[in-house]
Amino acid sequence: MNETSSQPTIETPREWLAHRSYSAADYALERIVELKGAAAPTSVSVVLPAREVVETIGPILDALAPLRAAGAIDELVVVDAASADGTAAVAEAHGAIVVQESAVLADHGPAQGKGDALWRSLAVTRGDVVAFLDSDTENFDDRFLRGLLGPLLQEPAVAFVKGAFRRPFRLGETTVPDGGGRVTELVARPLLNLHLPQLAGFVQPLAGEFAARRSLLEQLRFPVGYGVEIATLIDSFRIAGLGALAQVDLGERHNRHQSLRALSAMAYAVMVAAERRIHSTEGAPAVSGPLAFPHEGGLALRHVAVEERPPLAHLNRARRGRRGPAPDQ
Numbered sequence: 001m002n003e004t005s006s007q008p009t010i011e012t013p014r015e016w017l018a019h020r021s022y023s024a025a026d027y028a029l030e031r032i033v034e035l036k037g038a039a040a041p042t043s044v045s046v047v048l049p050a051r052e053v054v055e056t057i058g059p060i061l062d063a064l065a066p067l068r069a070a071g072a073i074d075e076l077v078v079v080d081a082a083s084a085d086g087t088a089a090v091a092e093a094h095g096a097i098v099v100q101e102s103a104v105l106a107d108h109g110p111a112q113g114k115g116d117a118l119w120r121s122l123a124v125t126r127g128d129v130v131a132f133l134d135s136d137t138e139n140f141d142d143r144f145l146r147g148l149l150g151p152l153l154q155e156p157a158v159a160f161v162k163g164a165f166r167r168p169f170r171l172g173e174t175t176v177p178d179g180g181g182r183v184t185e186l187v188a189r190p191l192l193n194l195h196l197p198q199l200a201g202f203v204q205p206l207a208g209e210f211a212a213r214r215s216l217l218e219q220l221r222f223p224v225g226y227g228v229e230i231a232t233l234i235d236s237f238r239i240a241g242l243g244a245l246a247q248v249d250l251g252e253r254h255n256r257h258q259s260l261r262a263l264s265a266m267a268y269a270v271m272v273a274a275e276r277r278i279h280s281t282e283g284a285p286a287v288s289g290p291l292a293f294p295h296e297g298g299l300a301l302r303h304v305a306v307e308e309r310p311p312l313a314h315l316n317r318a319r320r321g322r323r324g325p326a327p328d329q
């Protein structure tokens with residue numbers, strides 16, 4: 001149900017589901033354009049983090065072209081993780097602005113993962129609303145973006161929107177309906193239920209499809225790796241409150257599956273980000289260290305980057321401070 005005037009009480013997951021569940025089907029392109037241009041015009045940046053996605057990036061950008069043509073997207077930026085498969089060239093050929101992740105805020109060193117790419121993207125985009133979309137989606141359709149933007153453009157009280165979708169799991173020719181999301185189901189959901197049950201209504205708490213107001217995003221710390229989704233969700237909840245969060249049904253999403261071993265590293269990054277927020281105070285020492293796997297009688301070590309980037313607003317203040325006050329201040 002969408003409330004536009006008096007705000008309902010939203011404190012429990014049930015109340016939240018009743019008042020902050022949306023569907024992409026309710027936001028046709030014409031509606032998005034109309035909402036975007038209404039009373040307070042809102043500019044929109046779309047960011048696609050991209051690592052070796054030459055197969056999917058072109059079709060995704062093509063699917064977004066009508067939204068650009070209609071003025072629903074003001075900026076479309078692909079943040080490339082130095083992909084060796086030609087992702088950047090394909091993205092450019094399909095009309096996106098392409099930036100290399102490590103070239104942005106380069107004084108912070110080379111980018112260390114997906115979260116770093118998202119954080120750096122805030123420094124090269126200007127939209128009042130920023131929408132993040134994974135670029136390995138195989139069945140991409142513009143409803144992914146329309147759905148994320150709709151609630152933000154329609155409802156001033158909403159500051160953060162997460163995609164919800166069904167996730168089949170495919171292995172060779174076999175597909176298991178709703179079998180996908182192993183880290184989501186075995187790590188993120190139990191963690192949230194245990195420590196932050198107010199967030200239990202999120203269907204896909206780790207979805208890379210989310211959008212938020214810049215004013216909120218710039219207040220968030222960003223883990224550099226796969227901890228970024230759980231962190232931005234928890235911190236948005238703590239800063240803005242449950243009623244400022246929404247989820248939108250985007251239908252079904254097909255994505256690449258990583259190996260179980262790779263997901264172990266992802267799960268570790270998710271757990272570190274959650275652990276810091278649940279048990280540690282801000283500024284607690286970084287939990288770091290390689291993830292060890294028993295291997296041939298010894299231990300194989302895999303580095304998992306879990307550092308966190310400061311809120312961009314802090315960085316902007318520090319930079320302004322170094323430059324001195326603006327002339328009109």
Ligand SMILES: O=c1ccn([C@@H]2O[C@H](COP(=O)(O)OP(=O)(O)O[C@H]3O[C@H](CO)[C@@H](O)[C@H](O)[C@H]3O)[C@@H](O)[C@H]2O)c(=O)[nH]1
Nearest residue numbers: 049050051081113114117134135136206207208226229255
């Ligand atoms: O170092 C990286 C790793 C990934 N990506 C891109 O980020 C997106 C998602 O990455 P992927 O490795 O496909 O993630 P999944 O295995 O699908 O993991 C899910 O869970 C992760 C942890 O929450 C989220 O970051 C993902 O968005 C979500 O799709 C894709 O476009 C990648 O190309 C980067 O840009 N840099």
Ligand SMILES: O=C(O)[C@H](O)COP(=O)(O)O
Nearest residue numbers: 180181182183184257258
């Ligand atoms: O979100 C997740 O849980 C991970 O991306 C793993 O997804 P998968 O089990 O569908 O590969």
